[in-house]
Amino acid sequence: MARFLVRIDENACKGCELCRNFCPKKLITVSAHINDKGYSPAEISREEECIGCMSCALMCPDGAISIYEEVSE
Amino acid sequence: MLKPIFEYTKGMLRVETNFCPGCTHGISHRLITETLDEMGKLGEAIGCGPIGCAVMAHKFMNVDMCECAHGRAPAVASGVKRVHPDNLVFTYQGDGDLASIGTAEIIHAAARGECFSTFFVNNAIYGMTGGQMAPTTLPGQRSTTSQTGRDTGKSGFPIRVCELLSTLDGAVYVERVALNSPAGVAKAKKAVRRAFDVQEKKLGFSFVEFVSACPTNWGLSPVAAVDFIKEKMLPYYPPGVFKSPQ
Numbered sequence: 001m002a003r004f005l006v007r008i009d010e011n012a013c014k015g016c017e018l019c020r021n022f023c024p025k026k027l028i029t030v031s032a033h034i035n036d037k038g039y040s041p042a043e044i045s046r047e048e049e050c051i052g053c054m055s056c057a058l059m060c061p062d063g064a065i066s067i068y069e070e071v072s073e
Numbered sequence: 074m075l076k077p078i079f080e081y082t083k084g085m086l087r088v089e090t091n092f093c094p095g096c097t098h099g100i101s102h103r104l105i106t107e108t109l110d111e112m113g114k115l116g117e118a119i120g121c122g123p124i125g126c127a128v129m130a131h132k133f134m135n136v137d138m139c140e141c142a143h144g145r146a147p148a149v150a151s152g153v154k155r156v157h158p159d160n161l162v163f164t165y166q167g168d169g170d171l172a173s174i175g176t177a178e179i180i181h182a183a184a185r186g187e188c189f190s191t192f193f194v195n196n197a198i199y200g201m202t203g204g205q206m207a208p209t210t211l212p213g214q215r216s217t218t219s220q221t222g223r224d225t226g227k228s229g230f231p232i233r234v235c236e237l238l239s240t241l242d243g244a245v246y247v248e249r250v251a252l253n254s255p256a257g258v259a260k261a262k263k264a265v266r267r268a269f270d271v272q273e274k275k276l277g278f279s280f281v282e283f284v285s286a287c288p289t290n291w292g293l294s295p296v297a298a299v300d301f302i303k304e305k306m307l308p309y310y311p312p313g314v315f316k317s318p319q
Contacts, residue, residue, distance in 0.1 A: 004078070012089075014094035014095070016288075016296075021296045021299070037089070039094065052078060054079045058100075058259065059100070061095065061098065062099050063085060063099070065079070066077065066079060068075040069075070
């Protein structure tokens with residue numbers, strides 16, 4: 001099964017939680033620490049379960065989320 | 074090896090936007106510039122910015138832009154398009170800008186069939202100035218100038234801009250989309266692409282309305298605001314294609 005990597009630029013995140021709300025696998029959580037802007041940024045948990053649907057990235061208003069697929073050479 | 078399947082478009086400059094957390098302006102900005110990037114037109118597109126929350130669009134979008142007086146973006150875009158008929162010209166306007174002070178400009182630009190695209194962000198409230206009632210504010214919706222809810226007896230009824238413009242022969246493509254779910258965003262991107270395609274073929278005026286959220290002035294959390302779009306906005310502003318070239 002394909003493996004996806006979700007990269008969240010925590011200093012671009014404004015902590016709106018739309019990504020957390022729309023992740024069908026509920027893999028995104030809110031971090032306990034505070035970023036440079038003073039928001040609690042989103043972070044990914046259980047990344048290995050990501051299905052690469054891009055829902056989080058499509059809904060992110062601040063372009064904080066990039067998604068990569070691991071492919072063999 | 075890592076294959077990118079979603080990366081932030083280079084159509085957006087990597088600067089912090091002035092939008093509140095959960096504001097869907099960020100999504101609509103991205104959809105427009107991402108589409109221009111995919112069409113290879115980032116360097117040729119000319120945007121006309123509004124007054125309102127998106128007044129700083131020229132600082133975020135990686136395209137040439139000019140800033141227009143309140144509501145006059147369609148008038149400026151008409152001129153820009155006539156001087157540069159081969160460039161993609163678009164206006165990006167909010168509901169206070171387009172449906173209130175710029176009503177005459179947008180209606181006449183559409184009636185003349187000016188060959189540019191307008192992206193209309195409808196969040197049913199004046200955002201930048203502090204949440205006053207807009208022409209698109211829903212009946213009963215609270216704002217700072219309708220504190221007990223919009224009274225249609227006193228303040229009239231919200232304007233459905235897509236329905237209004239689709240009666241004009243000059244407008245050839247009119248669609249309303251909602252930015253309240255990933256599926257809605259995907260649909261919105263297709264609508265943006267169609268609007269630019271219509272313009273590229275020089276068929277006439279194209280118009281896309283984004284039903285958007287304003288969590289701050291609605292007094293809701295970003296997640297509750299997208300639910301508000303679905304439950305309250307969409308029954309009044311139904312998404313769909315109102316007009317499309319044959």
